Amino acid sequence: ETGVTQSPTHLIKTRGQQVTLRCSSQSGHNTVSWYQQALGQGPQFIFQYYREEENGRGNFPPRFSGLQFPNYSSELNVNALELDDSALYLCASYIRGSGNTIYFGEGSWLTVV
């Protein structure tokens, strides 16, 4: 039990639609990161938020956006869905500073048809 919960666990969307994935972190975790994991591959870093501001971004287009809220929850939004967006989306949270463990949620499985 990591204390990081994600919703929904599974969803199916049509190409061109928009999706919002949600993550609830442990209390006090001021940093949240989102990763995309395609089937059979390792996770890829999408972006990171620290104290509600974007604090790093991977090689993902602007149609991937996020928000972090004061209550330690966050969102990943993807616009204009493409078939290649089908993947497991993982949320990770931690308290910034050395020696802290990064906790992952169970992920949201997104299928784009």
Added chain:
Amino acid sequence: AQKVTQAQTEISVVEKEDVTLDCVYETRDTTYYLFWYKQPPSGELVFLIRRNSFDEQNEISGRYSWNFQKSTSSFNFTITASQVVDSAVYFCALSEAESNYQLIWGAGTKLIIKP
């Protein structure tokens, strides 16, 4: 550029055998962190270990042990007396100190433990 290579795509062993999962990394930073995570079919990534670049001591935790060698840029993971419950995909990951734990991941090794 940072890179993590897990050359073993899939390993299959019989229960109680020892098994080693390889991880080779590339980074230009002198300060970095290395991680191992376990991913069961449910999808959740389970933290196993974090090692910083200044600590080359090997670590043992129960049946798990890790061999960190900076000279060969490797951070290998050994499971002793494997059990069926160890079956999962195992990922090695790298984070440079300046990146605030933005992890670069290997492709993972699928470990199958047969009864």
